[in-house]
Amino acid sequence: MSTPSSITNLKQEIDYTKFARILLSRWYWLAATTLLALLIAYIYLWYTPRLYSTTAYIKFEDKQPDLTAAVSLNNYSRSYTNKIATESWTFRSQQILHKAVDYIDWQVSYYLEGRVRSTDLYPKKPFEIKILKQDQEFYNKPVLISGHAKGFKIEYQLHEKNISINAAFGKPISIPGVIFFITANPVFQTSAQYAFKFNYKQEFFERMGCGFSIAEAAKFSSVAQVSKTDPNPYFAADALNAIIRVYREKDLEDKTESAKQIIDFIDKQLDNLSLTVKSSGEKLKDFKQANNFLDLSSSAQSTLSKVTQMETMNRTYDLQLLLLRQLQQQLRKNDQTISLNFNLDGAVDPLLENLIVQWNELIQERLTLLSTYKEQSKLVQEVNEKLSILRESANQNMQANILRIIKQKEFNQRELKKASTGLNNLPTQERQLFGLQRDYNINEKIFSYLSEKKLEAQIGKAAVLASAKVIDPARPNTFPISPQPASVWRMAIIIGLASGIGLIFIARLLNPYIYDKDTIESLTKTPILGMIRHFPEKIDAENSQILSIAKPKSLFAESVRSVRTNLSFVASEKSSKVICVTSEIAGEGKSFVSINLASSLALIDKKVIFIAADLRRSKVHRTFNIKSKLGLSSYLSHQSELSAIIQSSGQENLDLIISGQVPPNPAELMYSPRLPELIHELKQRYDYILFDTAPIGLVSDALPLIRISDINLFVIRTGKSKISAAYIPQRIANEYQLHNTFIILNDYRMEGLYGSYYSTRYSDNYYGYYYADNNHHGAGYYTDDRPQPWWKKVLKWKG
Numbered sequence: 001m002s003t004p005s006s007i008t009n010l011k012q013e014i015d016y017t018k019f020a021r022i023l024l025s026r027w028y029w030l031a032a033t034t035l036l037a038l039l040i041a042y043i044y045l046w047y048t049p050r051l052y053s054t055t056a057y058i059k060f061e062d063k064q065p066d067l068t069a070a071v072s073l074n075n076y077s078r079s080y081t082n083k084i085a086t087e088s089w090t091f092r093s094q095q096i097l098h099k100a101v102d103y104i105d106w107q108v109s110y111y112l113e114g115r116v117r118s119t120d121l122y123p124k125k126p127f128e129i130k131i132l133k134q135d136q137e138f139y140n141k142p143v144l145i146s147g148h149a150k151g152f153k154i155e156y157q158l159h160e161k162n163i164s165i166n167a168a169f170g171k172p173i174s175i176p177g178v179i180f181f182i183t184a185n186p187v188f189q190t191s192a193q194y195a196f197k198f199n200y201k202q203e204f205f206e207r208m209g210c211g212f213s214i215a216e217a218a219k220f221s222s223v224a225q226v227s228k229t230d231p232n233p234y235f236a237a238d239a240l241n242a243i244i245r246v247y248r249e250k251d252l253e254d255k256t257e258s259a260k261q262i263i264d265f266i267d268k269q270l271d272n273l274s275l276t277v278k279s280s281g282e283k284l285k286d287f288k289q290a291n292n293f294l295d296l297s298s299s300a301q302s303t304l305s306k307v308t309q310m311e312t313m314n315r316t317y318d319l320q321l322l323l324l325r326q327l328q329q330q331l332r333k334n335d336q337t338i339s340l341n342f343n344l345d346g347a348v349d350p351l352l353e354n355l356i357v358q359w360n361e362l363i364q365e366r367l368t369l370l371s372t373y374k375e376q377s378k379l380v381q382e383v384n385e386k387l388s389i390l391r392e393s394a395n396q397n398m399q400a401n402i403l404r405i406i407k408q409k410e411f412n413q414r415e416l417k418k419a420s421t422g423l424n425n426l427p428t429q430e431r432q433l434f435g436l437q438r439d440y441n442i443n444e445k446i447f448s449y450l451s452e453k454k455l456e457a458q459i460g461k462a463a464v465l466a467s468a469k470v471i472d473p474a475r476p477n478t479f480p481i482s483p484q485p486a487s488v489w490r491m492a493i494i495i496g497l498a499s500g501i502g503l504i505f506i507a508r509l510l511n512p513y514i515y516d517k518d519t520i521e522s523l524t525k526t527p528i529l530g531m532i533r534h535f536p537e538k539i540d541a542e543n544s545q546i547l548s549i550a551k552p553k554s555l556f557a558e559s560v561r562s563v564r565t566n567l568s569f570v571a572s573e574k575s576s577k578v579i580c581v582t583s584e585i586a587g588e589g590k591s592f593v594s595i596n597l598a599s600s601l602a603l604i605d606k607k608v609i610f611i612a613a614d615l616r617r618s619k620v621h622r623t624f625n626i627k628s629k630l631g632l633s634s635y636l637s638h639q640s641e642l643s644a645i646i647q648s649s650g651q652e653n654l655d656l657i658i659s660g661q662v663p664p665n666p667a668e669l670m671y672s673p674r675l676p677e678l679i680h681e682l683k684q685r686y687d688y689i690l691f692d693t694a695p696i697g698l699v700s701d702a703l704p705l706i707r708i709s710d711i712n713l714f715v716i717r718t719g720k721s722k723i724s725a726a727y728i729p730q731r732i733a734n735e736y737q738l739h740n741t742f743i744i745l746n747d748y749r750m751e752g753l754y755g756s757y758y759s760t761r762y763s764d765n766y767y768g769y770y771y772a773d774n775n776h777h778g779a780g781y782y783t784d785d786r787p788q789p790w791w792k793k794v795l796k797w798k799g
Contacts, residue, residue, distance in 0.1 A: 015759040024503060025752025037496030041488050047116055050480040052233035053211075056240055057471040060084070060222045084224045085368050087247075087468075088214040091226070096246050097208045098201075103242035104235075106204040107131065111142065113193040118142070120232045126188045127169075129196060130178045138177025142197045145182075147190030152182065208239050223471065233476040240474040248466040259461035265452040270447065277443045279661045308441040310416045315446055317409040324398045324405075331359070331391045340549035349401065355394045362387050502722035504753065511754050512722045517745055518756035520716065523726040526733065529570070529713065529742035530563035532556070532593060534749035557600075563744060564600045571740055576683040579690045580613075580709035582726040584697030588717040589746040591620060594692040602654035607689040610649070610656040612707060614694040618659035624649055631660025636672040642681055655686075666694075670704045679708065697728065706732060712741045718748050 024028065028109065060083055108129045111118040127145070144155040151168035156175065167173050172181050178198055188194075211229030226244065230236035366383045373380055514520060517528050535556045551557055571577050581597075583590040591614075598610040612620040615633050626647055634640035635657075645657050663669055682689050691709065693702035706712050714729040726743075734743040 013759055015630055015757055018755060018759070019757040021509075022757055023501065025505050026500070026507075030497055033500035033503065034493060034496030037492040037499065038489070038654075041492035045483055045485055045488055048483050049231050051211075051229055051231060051482040052229055052234045052236055052477055053229045053481045054233060054240055054474045054477050054478075055225055055227045056244060056474040057217060058224050058244060059228060059469045059471050060087075060224065060467055061465075061469055083364075084214060084216055086364055087224075087508050089367075090250075091214055091243060091247055092209055092212060093207075096243060096250065097205050099205045099246040099250075100239065100242040101201055103245060104204060104208075104238055106199055106201060109197045109199055111195040111197070113144065113195050116679070118195060120235070122232050122235045123238070123698050125185055126192070126194055127185055127196075128183045129180050130183070131178060131198075132172060133179040134198070135177040138198055139175050140198060140200060142195045143175070145186060145194045145196060146192075147184075149190075152184075156579050174378050207235075208243065210564075212240075212243070213234075226474075228474070229481065233478050237474040237476045237576045242467070244470060244473075248468050248470075251464045251468055252464065255467070256461045256464050259457045259464070262457040263454055263461070264290070266450045266457070269450050270454070273443060273447045275448065277447050280443055307416060308445065310412050310588060311442045312445050312449075313412050314409055314416075314689070315410070321402060324402050328395065328398055331394055349397070352394060352397045352401070355390055357399065359387065359390050359394070359602050362390065364461050470689070508754060513754065514716055514721050514723060514726060514745075515718050515751045515754040516748070518759060519723075520726050520743060520745065522756065523723060524730045524743075526714070526729040526741055526743050528725075529566050529744050531559060531745040531748040532563060532589075532596070533559040534718070534747045559748070560596050560600045563597060564604070567597075567601075572740070574710055575642065576686060577688055577711060578679055578683070578709045579688060579711045579713060580693055580702065580705045581690060581713045581715060582693045582696045582702045582706070583715040583717075584721060584728055585695050585700065586617070588695070588715050588721055588725075590695070590715040591618070591623075591692050593713075593715050593744055593746050595620070595623060598656075598688070598690045599649075599651055599654055601688050602651055606653060607685065608654050608688045608690065609646070609682055609686045610654065610690045611692065612657065612659040613670075613691040615659050615663060615669060615701060616694055616699065617662075618692070620656065620692065623656040624658075626655060626658055627659050628658070631658040633660035633663045633666070633669060635660075635678065636669040636674050637663060638674070642678065667699065667701050670701050675704060676708065696732070697725070706738070707736050710740060712738060714741065714743050715746050716743055717746045719751065719754075720747070 043131040096674055105123065108131075110121040110125055110127075112121055112126075125309045139158070141156065146153055151166065153164060153166050154173070154175075155162060155164045157163070158176065165173065165175075167182070169184050170181055203229045207230070210368065214224055214226045217223040217225040226240060227238045228243075229239040232241065362383055366380060366387070369377070369380050369383065374781075517531060520528060533556045535551075535554070567579075581590050581594045591612075594610060598608050602608045610620070611632060613632060614779070621628075624647070628647065630645050632645065635642060635645050645660070647656050647658065649656050679689065691705050693705055696702045696706070712729070712732075716725050729743055731740065770782075
């Protein structure tokens with residue numbers, strides 16, 4: 001047997017077999033928590049409304065028709081990633097959603113009433129409701145409807161009162177705010193319970209925007225994935241298609257807005273010019289008829305051509321100045337893109353066009369940032385600074401163009417004056433004809449010019465395509481995304497098992513008791529002398545049966561013999577050994593262990609004397625049915641001699657001394673000088689002297705004996721002794737420099753729940769094996785080896 005000094009280098013390793021045994025010891029906890037979790041999952045799946053998702057794919061393209069330079073549509077270059085991020089806010093705008101509702105049948109909702117929840121029947125209609133009259137305020141709660149032989153019955157609540165109306169199909173019905181009639185469809189069932197509800201448009205507007213999302217289908221691609229979730233898969237598909245349809249219509253409208261503005265502007269100019277051209281033409285005709293003039297002279301014709309050309313140029317310069325001043329006004333704000341309504345020759349140079357393109361890109365970048373950051377954020381302020389720089393550069397460019405056009409107009413005016421000086425030499429009537437002809441030619445040219453521009457704008461508008469092309473429209477997806485039964489069941493099983501495992505480890509965490517040797521070895525360096533097995537049968541309160549003798553073939557008796565064998569190797573140099581047996585508190589079985597160990601030693605022809613040294617509440621005299629009151633207390637108090645207190649146990653080689661009468665000063669008696677005399681005297685007669693002392697955790701009576709004993713045995717009982725008990729033997733051994741202190745684990749039985757999941761190994765190849773430390777059955781060798789049911793053998797779990 002290893003001594004305490006030789007087995008201090010221990011190593012504990014996780015034993016996964018023990019870990020599994022801990023879990024299987026409470027398999028019914030795991031089963032209960034798993035079943036409970038599955039029940040909760042079933043209720044959750046039954047009561048939770050399904051949520052469906054549908055998806056459509058659209059492709060953003062910036063194709064532009066081959067138009068003349070006269071019309072420039074709202075087009076600017078930017079990455080598709082930014083475009084998709086920006087357009088996501090357009091999709092969610094109130095304007096889009098409000099218009100999209102008009103493409104949905106939103107006025108009446110139809111439901112099928114179930115025992116747990118109502119089911120939205122959209123787009124199916126078991127019956128048709130035709131509204132005859134509807135006020136702005138109307139009844140907006142579900143109305144129950146059930147069929148019968150003569151028609152149907154509707155029920156609803158108004159001011160906490162139940163109202164019931166029997167009606168026939170096709171007959172007008174009135175409820176607060178609505179007059180309507182109902183026609184039955186072939187799918188209408190009189191046995192079913194239906195419901196319907198009149199909706200406000202605002203309800204569907206909110207429902208349309210709920211669960212909407214847009215993202216790139218692939219990184220840096222021009223294809224967007226547009227999704228919509230809703231409890232009704234058919235409504236989700238219809239709503240998503242309606243939103244995309246309205247978006248494309250608005251996109252087309254926005255892209256043709258520039259051409260529309262051109263056409264509207266030209267129409268106003270043409271309305272004014274048509275009257276002017278007509279008036280000037282009539283004046284010219286009347287003048288020629290009144291004065292018999294057919295045409296101007298050749299010199300006057302030449303001058304008229306020059307003057308007409310210069311006047312037309314002046315009108316063009318005026319239009320260019322108007323365009324540039326409009327651009328200056330648009331550049332004053334940071335929240336709008338710029339569209340070039342006209343691009344007349346010389347009005348916008350390539351540099352200004354490039355600046356406007358950059359301006360539009362930064363505006364889009366700014367809008368994207370504002371969807372995430374605040375106006376005062378650093379990123380937005382950086383974009384604002386870039387816009388300021390572009391605004392300054394564009395203003396300088398436009399101011400230079402304005403000055404250039406003004407100078408060209410002034411030069412043209414001077415040339416016009418020079419050309420007009422030659423008219424003074426013409427006759428009066430010819431000069432008058434010249435003026436009328438000049439006005440007519442100028443107005444006609446401007447009219448023709450504007451008509452040409454209008455035609456170009458109309459062609460451009462007709463050729464514009466929406467930038468979003470539907471690749472794959474939304475279709476109803478009848479597989480719910482939430483809750484997903486497979487995921488819910490899987491999670492329920494995981495949570496159930498985890499909860500059961502959690503309960504097991506909480507129970508272990510709250511357990512204050514010791515159940516196996518590995519727990520003791522993890523707490524103290526004091527070696528374990530052996531483990532005495534739990535006796536499966538009932539033991540009487542007086543321990544009248546010495547079980548190691550009464551049941552010699554039991555597993556219990558074998559475990560006592562293993563302790564006896566180990567004990568023979570301790571203090572082997574001594575011919576007579578003094579053994580002190582104690583524990584922390586009462587009830588841990590120190591008397592039981594002492595009696596059975598003493599009787600087992602007596603069986604191998606060793607002279608043994610058992611001394612009941614617990615002077616406060618010893619019961620050993622009851623075990624051996626001794627009536628005499630003379631005992632250790634009588635001897636220590638000089639009331640009796642040694643020969644008077646030694647009693648025969650009835651077993652060969654085993655004598656005993658009972659505790660005697662309870663003295664008023666038991667602790668002081670244990671310090672009596674007669675105690676060492678007693679031990680000296682007994683060593684002459686016996687091989688083993690066993691003292692069964694008082695619990696050392698409660699009283700100090702055992703300390704004198706512990707200090708003078710050859711071997712100190714500290715009893716720890718499975719399921720009774722607390723963890724604190726494991727520290728006591730080592731503390732006493734260190735305090736009194738004791739070298740032969742050992743622990744006996746009493747009442748040991750396999751306890752799967754509270755057992756340690758560590759196995760202990762020693763560096764000197766000492767494995768701490770004991771006869772009672774195994775998980776195997778006796779295979780018939782032991783009389784107390786119980787046969788186990790097959791299911792316990794499968795689980796390797798013992799009750």
